[in-house]
Amino acid sequence: MDVKNLKEYLHWLYYQYLLITGIYVLEPWEQSIFNTVLLTMVAMIIYTSYVFVPIHVRLALDWFALLVQGRVDHITHLSG
Amino acid sequence: MARRADVSSKGSQDLHGSGSSRNRLCGSCQENGKSNGVAHSWSKRESFEQAPMYVAVLTYLGFGIVTLFGYFRDFLRAVGLEKCHLAQERDEQKDFVPLYQDFENFYTRNLYMRVRDNWNRPICSLPGPEFDLMERVSDDYNWTFRLTGRTIHNVINMGSYNYLGFAENNEKFLQPVANATKEYGIGVCSTRQEMGNLDIHQELEELVASFLGAESAMTFGMGFATNSMNIPALVSRGCLILSDELNHTSLILGARLSGATIRVFKHNNMQSLEKLLKEAIMGGQPRTHRPWRKILIVVEGIYSMEGSIVRLPEIVALKKKYKAYLYLDEAHSIGAVGATGRGVTQLFGLDPSDVDVLMGTFTKSFGAAGGYIAGKKELVDYLRAHSHSAAYATAMSPPVARQIIRAMKCIMGLDGLTVGIQRVRQLAENTRYFRRRLQELGFIIYGSQDSPVVPLLLYMPGKVGAFSRAMLERKIGVVVVGFPATPITEARARFCVSSAHTRDMLDKVLCSLDELGDYLGLKFSRRKCTQFELDS
Numbered sequence: 001m002d003v004k005n006l007k008e009y010l011h012w013l014y015y016q017y018l019l020i021t022g023i024y025v026l027e028p029w030e031q032s033i034f035n036t037v038l039l040t041m042v043a044m045i046i047y048t049s050y051v052f053v054p055i056h057v058r059l060a061l062d063w064f065a066l067l068v069q070g071r072v073d074h075i076t077h078l079s080g
Numbered sequence: 081m082a083r084r085a086d087v088s089s090k091g092s093q094d095l096h097g098s099g100s101s102r103n104r105l106c107g108s109c110q111e112n113g114k115s116n117g118v119a120h121s122w123s124k125r126e127s128f129e130q131a132p133m134y135v136a137v138l139t140y141l142g143f144g145i146v147t148l149f150g151y152f153r154d155f156l157r158a159v160g161l162e163k164c165h166l167a168q169e170r171d172e173q174k175d176f177v178p179l180y181q182d183f184e185n186f187y188t189r190n191l192y193m194r195v196r197d198n199w200n201r202p203i204c205s206l207p208g209p210e211f212d213l214m215e216r217v218s219d220d221y222n223w224t225f226r227l228t229g230r231t232i233h234n235v236i237n238m239g240s241y242n243y244l245g246f247a248e249n250n251e252k253f254l255q256p257v258a259n260a261t262k263e264y265g266i267g268v269c270s271t272r273q274e275m276g277n278l279d280i281h282q283e284l285e286e287l288v289a290s291f292l293g294a295e296s297a298m299t300f301g302m303g304f305a306t307n308s309m310n311i312p313a314l315v316s317r318g319c320l321i322l323s324d325e326l327n328h329t330s331l332i333l334g335a336r337l338s339g340a341t342i343r344v345f346k347h348n349n350m351q352s353l354e355k356l357l358k359e360a361i362m363g364g365q366p367r368t369h370r371p372w373r374k375i376l377i378v379v380e381g382i383y384s385m386e387g388s389i390v391r392l393p394e395i396v397a398l399k400k401k402y403k404a405y406l407y408l409d410e411a412h413s414i415g416a417v418g419a420t421g422r423g424v425t426q427l428f429g430l431d432p433s434d435v436d437v438l439m440g441t442f443t444k445s446f447g448a449a450g451g452y453i454a455g456k457k458e459l460v461d462y463l464r465a466h467s468h469s470a471a472y473a474t475a476m477s478p479p480v481a482r483q484i485i486r487a488m489k490c491i492m493g494l495d496g497l498t499v500g501i502q503r504v505r506q507l508a509e510n511t512r513y514f515r516r517r518l519q520e521l522g523f524i525i526y527g528s529q530d531s532p533v534v535p536l537l538l539y540m541p542g543k544v545g546a547f548s549r550a551m552l553e554r555k556i557g558v559v560v561v562g563f564p565a566t567p568i569t570e571a572r573a574r575f576c577v578s579s580a581h582t583r584d585m586l587d588k589v590l591c592s593l594d595e596l597g598d599y600l601g602l603k604f605s606r607r608k609c610t611q612f613e614l615d616s
Binding site: 012016018019020021022023024025026027030034 | 138141142143145146149152191194195221540541542543545546599600601
């Protein structure tokens with residue numbers, strides 16, 4: 001029963017997506033083209049973020065650490 | 081610095097002080113507690129709620145995506161990969177000025193055609209509170225249709241202008257019309273000025289004049305032509321027409337045909353109208369600065385796309401102050417508003433002789449066809465001689481005139497029954513009930529609480545087609561309107577409440593609207609529901 005509700009809910013979500021983007025009025029082959037293009041773009045975004053976001057986050061954290069370390073060094077140098 | 085401040089404060093004081101004696105309208109609006117009570121209470125009864133911002137963004141997104149696909153399909157047609165079903169130039173004419181490249185044709189080809197099955201549906205019965213539709217399917221995505229031969233019976237009619245339920249085929253009520261057909265025939269075969277002036281027309285015009293409380297009236301065979309052919313007879317070059325932003329096409333066409341200067345004021349906005357009047361009187365005609373020969377303010381009683389009612393008391397006050405003339409088009413409001421169905425003049429408690437030209441149509445509340453113009457006797461006599469419609473258009477057909485006479489006598493109670501006044505009251509009750517329930521359900525509807533025209537906002541282009549088809553599946557016939565009749569972001573469904581709708585029919589419609597509102601996601605209203613009094 002839960003599976004049936006889930007299926008109906010997913011069908012309703014897809015219907016809302018069709019209505020909101022205006023794809024509802026297009027012919028089925030045009031809908032397929034749009035869905036393909038959209039899914040390709042989403043896949044590319046996910047892949048790019050999977051490959052590059054951890055590296056960028058690590059580099060940013062290293063830079064902030066360097067900044068804090070540099071400040072501490074400067075303060076100890078001035079006071080000492 | 082101090083002196084400049086003194087001057088400015090003295091100036092404003094002077095304006096306010098002498099303002100309240102001369103500019104009585106402006107003064108009374110600025111002082112608290114002394115304002116014109118009508119304007120304040122009426123503005124509370126009208127609502128034009130704005131949807132949340134994301135709705136506008138998604139509407140533009142939807143239009144953008146469909147436009148992109150429109151360009152794509154046009155490219156396929158130009159390259160030859162797809163056959164073009166619409167009119168195209170011939171090959172020899174491809175180098176000429178293009179005929180079909182403007183936005184309107186692009187919109188028709190690529191947006192309207194895809195959802196075209198929601199309009200022009202063939203009806204095969206009387207357009208009463210319930211009617212029959214012919215089933216129609218399309219095999220090639222709305223380029224061509226074919227009728228399957230089946231009929232969809234008893235579809236609830238929420239789109240016909242049948243406010244008082246006179247679109248009926250009750251034999252007893254229609255007996256006078258049948259007698260008129262037997263006596264006069266159907267065609268008049270002449271214009272009013274030649275041989276087409278029948279005694280039934282005289283009777284109808286006297287009845288219309290007494291119904292409206294005017295001195296005299298004249299009737300015409302077509303409602304649209306009443307506006308477009310008579311405004312040119314009343315004004316011409318050297319006159320000024322101040323027309324509301326949302327006036328009907330017939331008024332705009334008549335104003336343009338007349339050759340007068342047209343200036344547009346914002347919809348129902350009295351400050352805009354007053355500013356235009358002041359500028360007109362101070363500046364005069366464009367180059368010569370001579371005074372205008374006539375200033376005519378053209379407004380409608382109920383605006384059918386918004387459901388809003390004109391602010392008549394304020395306009396009459398302005399017109400008296402600036403000595404302009406007023407032309408009131410009561411196409412949707414005659415018979416439908418007012419305690420006894422006399423229109424917006426009765427709704428606001430005004431004297432009909434305050435309005436210079438009372439115009440209306442018989443199409444909406446009287447179940448017939450045609451229009452009238454009423455006013456002072458000199459005005460109507462002038463129109464009898466000078467109107468293009470009187471000189472060139474065929475006179476009104478006698479059975480139609482008899483139907484209007486019987487409908488009007490029914491409303492006035494002259495036939496001895498109370499059917500008419502009951503229908504007027506039933507319409508008012510149905511209107512208030514329907515509007516109150518729609519607001520409680522959470523939809524955005526426009527317009528005044530008394531207007532039987534109820535626009536329900538849909539906004540997104542995908543939902544417009546889906547809504548109309550889903551309502552037809554539930555056996556309810558609605559009219560949806562999109563661009564270009566409305567602004568591009570405000571597509572709507574327009575309901576016309578009728579006195580012939582029973583409470584059951586309205587409840588069925590409201591139940592379906594509730595379900596569809598949740599399923600499609602149409603409940604955009606963000607206000608808490610307030611309690612409206614329901615006096616029966």
